[in-house]
Amino acid sequence: MELYLVFKVLWWLLLGVLLMGLAIMVGMDMGVGAMLRYVGRTDTERRIALNTIAPHWDGNQVWFILGGGAIFAAFPLIYATAFSGLYIVMLLLLWTMIVRPLGFEYRSKLSSPAWRNAWDWTLVVSGAVPMVVYGAGTGNMLMGVPFHFSWDLTSYYTGSFLSLLNPFAVMCGVLSLSLSVWMGGAMLMGRTARGALWDRARRAATVGGLVAIVLFTVGGIWVSHLQGYRIEHAPLPGVAQTPLQQSVTMAEGAWFDNYHAHRVLWLVPALGYVGMLFGLLAIRAGRSTLAWWLGALAWIGVIGTAGVSLFPFLMPSSSDPSQSLTVWNAVSSRYTLMWMTGWTVVFMPAVVAYTSWAFYVMRGKVKAEHVESNPHAY
Amino acid sequence: MINDTVVELSRLQFAATALYHFLFVPLTLGLSFLLAVMETVYVITGKKIYREITQFWSGLFLINFALGVATGLTMEFEFGTNWSFYSGFVGDIFGAPLAIEGLMAFFMESTFVGLMAFGWSRLSKAQHLTVTYLVALGSNFSALWILVANGFMQNPLGAAFNPVTMRMELTSLAALIFSEDAQTKFVHTSIAGYVTAAIFVTGISAYYMLRGRHMEIARRSFRMASLFGVLSVAGVITLGDALGFVGGHAQPSKLAAMEAMWQTEQAPAPFNIAAWPDQGEQRNAWSIQIPYVLTPLLTHTFDTIVPGIDRIEADAAARIRNGIPAVNALKVLSADPANAAALSQFNAHKDDLGYGFLVKRYAKDQDVANATDEDIARASKDAIPNVFTIFWVFRVMVACGLLMLAYFVISVILSLRGDVARQRWFLKIAPWMIPIPFIACEMGWVTAEVGRQPWAVFGLLPTWMSASTHSVGYMIFSLVGFVLLYTVFAAVEVYLMVRAIRKGPQSHHAQEDSTTTDPELAALVLTTEKEH
Numbered sequence: 001m002e003l004y005l006v007f008k009v010l011w012w013l014l015l016g017v018l019l020m021g022l023a024i025m026v027g028m029d030m031g032v033g034a035m036l037r038y039v040g041r042t043d044t045e046r047r048i049a050l051n052t053i054a055p056h057w058d059g060n061q062v063w064f065i066l067g068g069g070a071i072f073a074a075f076p077l078i079y080a081t082a083f084s085g086l087y088i089v090m091l092l093l094l095w096t097m098i099v100r101p102l103g104f105e106y107r108s109k110l111s112s113p114a115w116r117n118a119w120d121w122t123l124v125v126s127g128a129v130p131m132v133v134y135g136a137g138t139g140n141m142l143m144g145v146p147f148h149f150s151w152d153l154t155s156y157y158t159g160s161f162l163s164l165l166n167p168f169a170v171m172c173g174v175l176s177l178s179l180s181v182w183m184g185g186a187m188l189m190g191r192t193a194r195g196a197l198w199d200r201a202r203r204a205a206t207v208g209g210l211v212a213i214v215l216f217t218v219g220g221i222w223v224s225h226l227q228g229y230r231i232e233h234a235p236l237p238g239v240a241q242t243p244l245q246q247s248v249t250m251a252e253g254a255w256f257d258n259y260h261a262h263r264v265l266w267l268v269p270a271l272g273y274v275g276m277l278f279g280l281l282a283i284r285a286g287r288s289t290l291a292w293w294l295g296a297l298a299w300i301g302v303i304g305t306a307g308v309s310l311f312p313f314l315m316p317s318s319s320d321p322s323q324s325l326t327v328w329n330a331v332s333s334r335y336t337l338m339w340m341t342g343w344t345v346v347f348m349p350a351v352v353a354y355t356s357w358a359f360y361v362m363r364g365k366v367k368a369e370h371v372e373s374n375p376h377a378y
Numbered sequence: 379m380i381n382d383t384v385v386e387l388s389r390l391q392f393a394a395t396a397l398y399h400f401l402f403v404p405l406t407l408g409l410s411f412l413l414a415v416m417e418t419v420y421v422i423t424g425k426k427i428y429r430e431i432t433q434f435w436s437g438l439f440l441i442n443f444a445l446g447v448a449t450g451l452t453m454e455f456e457f458g459t460n461w462s463f464y465s466g467f468v469g470d471i472f473g474a475p476l477a478i479e480g481l482m483a484f485f486m487e488s489t490f491v492g493l494m495a496f497g498w499s500r501l502s503k504a505q506h507l508t509v510t511y512l513v514a515l516g517s518n519f520s521a522l523w524i525l526v527a528n529g530f531m532q533n534p535l536g537a538a539f540n541p542v543t544m545r546m547e548l549t550s551l552a553a554l555i556f557s558e559d560a561q562t563k564f565v566h567t568s569i570a571g572y573v574t575a576a577i578f579v580t581g582i583s584a585y586y587m588l589r590g591r592h593m594e595i596a597r598r599s600f601r602m603a604s605l606f607g608v609l610s611v612a613g614v615i616t617l618g619d620a621l622g623f624v625g626g627h628a629q630p631s632k633l634a635a636m637e638a639m640w641q642t643e644q645a646p647a648p649f650n651i652a653a654w655p656d657q658g659e660q661r662n663a664w665s666i667q668i669p670y671v672l673t674p675l676l677t678h679t680f681d682t683i684v685p686g687i688d689r690i691e692a693d694a695a696a697r698i699r700n701g702i703p704a705v706n707a708l709k710v711l712s713a714d715p716a717n718a719a720a721l722s723q724f725n726a727h728k729d730d731l732g733y734g735f736l737v738k739r740y741a742k743d744q745d746v747a748n749a750t751d752e753d754i755a756r757a758s759k760d761a762i763p764n765v766f767t768i769f770w771v772f773r774v775m776v777a778c779g780l781l782m783l784a785y786f787v788i789s790v791i792l793s794l795r796g797d798v799a800r801q802r803w804f805l806k807i808a809p810w811m812i813p814i815p816f817i818a819c820e821m822g823w824v825t826a827e828v829g830r831q832p833w834a835v836f837g838l839l840p841t842w843m844s845a846s847t848h849s850v851g852y853m854i855f856s857l858v859g860f861v862l863l864y865t866v867f868a869a870v871e872v873y874l875m876v877r878a879i880r881k882g883p884q885s886h887h888a889q890e891d892s893t894t895t896d897p898e899l900a901a902l903v904l905t906t907e908k909e910h
Contacts, residue, residue: 055497057492058447058489058491059485059492062489065450065451065484066484066485068458068476069454069473069480070480071473072457072472072476072477073469074477076465076466076469076545079457080463081466082458083459083462084459084462084846087856088855090455098449098451098863100448101445101447105440152544152709152712153545155462155466155846240540240542241543242543245715332469333548335548335549336473336474339551340477343482344481354486355485355489358492358493362492376495
């Protein structure tokens with residue numbers, strides 16, 4: 001049984017790694033998309049911006065797909081309950097995400113300005129909306145979501161679509177977008193020559209960083225006043241169980257329980273602040289690579305902070321707290337987790353290795369003459 | 379309580395989005411391999427024209443690929459958004475191949491497709507060829523894992539119900555992966571993709587030859603694709619037969635529907651070439667039969683009895699009766715996991731749990747404890763899929779397969795014996811063959827998935843129970859949204875594809891990857907250019 005507990009915690013950590021990988025890699029591409037019409041004033045500038053991520057966005061997007069698949073495999077009840085409960089929000093995410101591959105691939109295939117403008121706007125929307133939804137989804141987990149189960153674990157969502165767009169969730173969404181803009185800005189600074197585009201990318205990244213610091217701070221204060229969740233009694237964490245066997249209460253500030261119990265955990269939000277503050281300095285100094293890595297650190301700190309606050313909760317139920325989904329009761333069987341761990345240990349390093357190689361092969365600055373002379377460029 | 383309209387709308391939405399996604403997948407599967415073959419010829423012979431051939435088809439590949447990726451995103455999320463109960467009930471098993479697909483296959487395919495498109499001048503010939511092979515390998519591995527997942531729905535192996543967690547759990551990954559159903563399905567489906575790509579390439583090449591354009595590229599493309607196609611189409615038919623054999627054992631109801639066999643007959647039973655199945659009357663209004671052929675065709679023997687619909691329905695009724703106590707026991711266990719009496723009752727009836735679920739739909743208050751004899755009779759009729767649809771859709775698929783076999787045999791003979799460009803009659807036919815493999819692929823999906831009904835997971839979980847508990851309004855909203863978006867996508871894709879085909883291959887000097895700034899890389903580009 002103890003081994004099962006280890007696997008449960010391990011997969012909670014791996015879920016975190018996936019969500020961070022998604023935020024860093026997909027968020028970067030989304031950031032470039034979201035600010036496309038700001039950083040690129042002319043068609044050539046926009047094409048330069050797009051071609052910095054052209055060889056990579058597709059591979060990066062798999063973080064998003066793998067995120068869905070891994071939640072399905074490791075936390076099936078989360079996949080089932082969250083994706084169906086947040087139906088309209090998920091559609092918003094999906095519909096904006098599925099136009100993105102077409103935006104990249106098709107935008108520069110025709111030279112008509114109307115055609116290109118239309119695709120530019122889809123890229124802006126498909127960059128901004130998913131990242132807002134991503135943050136808002138996490139925000140809603142901290143707020144709790146109104147759902148309950150019947151005896152056979154059929155889930156029922158009883159809230160409305162608009163209740164998912166509450167102020168706290170929207171704020172988390174904007175925080176997520178601002179970090180993405182930062183990462184996109186750092187990427188553009190790294191892959192373009194100094195000039196008007198580079199300057200605008202730096203300005204956008206600076207604004208992104210500043211907004212992120214403010215919202216992360218406001219969010220922390222806000223969470224300290226939110227109704228958090230606490231497990232009163234439940235089967236032992238290492239035991240196979242369903243969400244029908246526990247009792248959970250709500251209390252203001254309960255999301256800080258873990259930090260109070262283990263002071264070392266304060267390092268997690270501190271990491272976020274270190275990333276953001278030093279990252280801003282790096283952006284001002286024009287050190288784009290450093291700024292990118294510090295941005296990644298900021299993401300790790302921000303997502304880690306939310307994860308630590310919620311632990312062991314994943315998706316608390318605001319309408320029936322005792323049916324909240326936790327790491328202990330929403331997880332897959334020990335056997336499945338064991339095999340998934342094996343596959344991850346083998347293939348995740350491979351993914352990181354060949355992704356790095358792909359970035360290495362395509363290194364260097366993207367310039368106007370290259371985009372204009374190459375008919376196959378985006 | 380589950381709403382029937384919501385279930386039907388969920389099914390419609392899934393079928394629409396899956397069939398749409400499956401328009402782009404086969405071409406990706408096949409063309410990625412065909413590109414690898416073309417590029418191999420380029421690397422071995424060093425002839426520049428093969429590089430132009432590879433780059434031209436890779437341009438079309440990418441237009442198609444973008445939509446395959448986009449519509450695939452929908453599928454990855456649709457189980458959770460629209461099939462919530464299904465996802466919780468079998469996610470422990472079904473989620474694993476989906477996650478492994480992302481981790482092992484789709485990451486590889488998507489990372490290297492970027493290098494394939496943008497890395498021509500940054501990679502050595504051997505490196506680029508490797509990248510192209512990795513894209514092909516990635517897309518085919520992707521198909522493997524998806525079909526392992528689907529294989530589980532067709533024949534749930536390597537899993538058992540756990541009454542503690544109230545769901546199906548994986549007991550053997552090997553049984554899941556190496557399930558005969560999954561493996562035969564994988565080979566049949568991926569080779570169907572190769573056939574699709576081969577017809578696509580021969581059809582467009584024929585279009586060029588007919589107009590005397592790009593003759594050098596068209597002739598070579600045509601020959602390569604014909605050879606690739608004739609081998610593939612032979613494989614797809616062989617594997618289709620194997621699939622009927624393997625799948626027929628797992629799902630007698632699908633097999634009986636495919637052959638419109640209402641009564642169990644003495645072996646060797648006759649085969650219906652054509653028939654007009656009437657599900658209400660449980661008979662064929664008319665049929666054209668060949669005596670004795672069905673049994674050897676399906677069982678590869680002369681004396682095995684193939685169960686007809688009458689026998690399958692009777693079996694289902696018995697299993698429903700046996701499954702009802704399992705569902706009742708489960709309800710007790712849900713509230714009181716330690717109840718020993720309920721556990722032993724459950725264990726005695728657990729093999730028919732899924733059949734117990736089948737009657738839930740008709741029982742009063744959707745509680746199987748209230749199930750009457752009429753409810754059971756209705757539910758056992760449900761155990762048979764829509765015979766008319768399956769019977770005819772299957773025949774359309776087979777007819778397409780045989781038509782493509784004839785096409786490729788002729789095209790290989792023509793292109794090996796002489797100059798195919800002179801056979802204008804054949805060149806005129808070839809472009810019209812392009813829709814055929816797409817129709818066959820779609821019909822294959824319908825045969826497999828509609829034929830599995832009423833089950834989401836065969837014998838275990840009815841489709842009807844699997845859906846999310848949405849309102850009808852939500853479902854209409856999402857369906858309309860998908861239809862609108864996908865219609866626009868289709869128009870854009872077809873427009874760009876036709877435009878790229880009309881424009882044809884570009885001259886070579888424009889192909890350089892010009893993002894090079896590094897002097898070392900520029901030198902590399904110069905040296906690779908000299909090699910051509």
